[in-house]
Amino acid sequence: MDYIIVSILTQKNENSLNVSFSFMTTSSLELVLRNQELNILWKLTCFKGIKEASTALVLNSCLEMHCIFSIKALSLRQTSCMLNEQSLNQLNRMTSCYVVHEAPVRRVAIFGGTHGNELSGVFLVKHWQENGDEIQRTGLEVRPFITNPRAVKKCTRYIDCDLNRVFDPDNLGRQITEDIPYEVRRAQEINHVFGPKNSNDAYDLIFDLHNTTSNMGGTLILENSRNNFTIQMFNYIKNALAPECCPVFLIEHPNLKYATTRSIAKHPVGVEVGPQPQGVLRADILDKMRKIIKHGLDFVHIFNEGKEFPPCTIEIYKIMEKVDYPRNKNGEITAVIHPSLQDQDWQPLNNGDPIFLTVDGETINYEGDCTVYPTFVNEAAYYEKKQAFVKTVKVKLTAKGIRSSLS
């Protein structure tokens, strides 16, 4: 599939807006920037490859300027531009200078034990259920909750099926019969308490706590590239934790996105901290997760109190593709993650770099046109999901300015 990756950086001066683009296209294309009257402000034709361009757009006298940005493929073959609509919306948001008023966030939940053997979340939630002082903030209700208690009791990922994959409309609406998987029944119960998903009654914000055996550090997972509130929160958390790294992983994708437990909230936030083996509780990993939650809750509190957060741009990693292990005709794995890739989550992977090592000592290299950033490298739970690692690309994501609508 041909695709375009677009990253956009804007800098607003007194009378003008400087817009810089960097993108990669696998086919020739034409970029056209028009104003509301559809007059062409700027046009650029480019051929296959990596391109950068910039222009300065003159703002008119009123505070707002809306721009329409279109991308047209010039090649004869019809290309599908996966991010086309997204980048259009992104640009539209960015060139608007006003601040969005968002509803205050009053009902927050913290989920632990969505996977019963990912212990940091389990123990944090259990501790907060006994003593919740640390997670209280004035003006909001914060509820810690164990989502999969049977799996937690057995210290296993799940009983019948992965709870973090069944919050789709089909499973949520399924009729309860005797042989329904435990996790589907549980999902419906959780949707009843914290949802219903996509309704106004749903919780405002859910933090879903996870661990991984991969060396991902403290990763924040974003479900929706248009959720200004969440992007602003992630920007706040990243700044609070700096210089420690806090990668942001965007799982928005037509095929690869999955229906998570947290997706029932208006603002779903995934917190994935590793490396930690399943069934093990490390004090340093728990502490990292705890700090992320603390800063997340601080952000909500400050936002509710009326602080305006100006537009911000953060660097994120967007999911592109899953890569399975090499297998033989019986489906058995024939090579393992290469030592050069092991523990190198979020580090650049280039064409020709080793990715797998067979039992006979043969190296299998990565073949690809562009640099990717692998993650979930050698995650224990993903062997059965046929995932050795996930390829991501670095993208800049912008959020509008926000302010609580009650202030």
Added chain:
Amino acid sequence: MAASCHLKPLSCVAVCGGTHGNEMSGIYLAKHWLRDPMELQRSSFAVTPFLGNPRAIEKCVRYVGQDLNRTFTTEFLSSTEVEDEPYEVVLAREINQTYGPKGSAQAFDFMFDLHNTTASMGTYLIVDSEESLLPMHMCHYIQMHYTRSPCPIYLYKLPGEETYSINSVAKAGLALELGPQPQQVVRADLFSQMRDIIACALDFIELFNKGTVFPAFEIEAYKITGRMDYPCYPDGEISAMVHPKLQDKDFLPLNPRDPIFQTFSGEEILYEGNTTIYPAFINEAAYYKKKVAFVKMEKHTFSIPALSSSRVA
């Protein structure tokens, strides 16, 4: 120093992977050797690779009914078949038939058992006691010839305790414990380390069989003295974590008043023993069920007499 010892050359050697179904280095190695046994071959003896707990391996869990590596005691091995027995009890009896019987003259001469741990143990060589001469010499040989990382020796049998591990079925045995590696994960680096150490150990057996005289030596080894449990709430849940200062410090000295646990409210719990000990298996996932935080050991130096095979007159 004791006089030199002579033991019979070894002819039947077994290598077991997957005694615990989620410890992947040994499982992948055993599966590889079952498909292609070439690299295990030596001229003076036969090597049989096998998978210890097939059902647990299929489900990628430690065990199905009970821990196979605790089932090789007289109680389980000599019990008569009954209905509803745990899978591992039946399996242990079959393994005892094939590679034993334990304690008899027909038993295999030697068995290697391959394990992983989530603790930061590096490469551990596990022997039942310093009185097992052949394994002690083998460990010494490995320490001298596999120099990429230290290979400390861990003596696991408590005095008076019966042996219970899978390799106790054979006349002599050695377990390898490599970590840290999460359960269900294969790390290429540990996989190749384990492979190289087995190759080194097989070389030792070949040299021994061919009449090499191994001189006496002094060797440091760690001997288990007990276990340290997690502090728990009345309902049995653990109430504190391994302290960050103790995490990953396997085999480093733990002194009285050093921090060992940290509660969820941030309080420190200190080690209350009188003497310095050496902890191992710090934060091993499989030990949470038994609420064991780490194993306590003492460092000893042992004098091991010379050894050669009885072929040499």
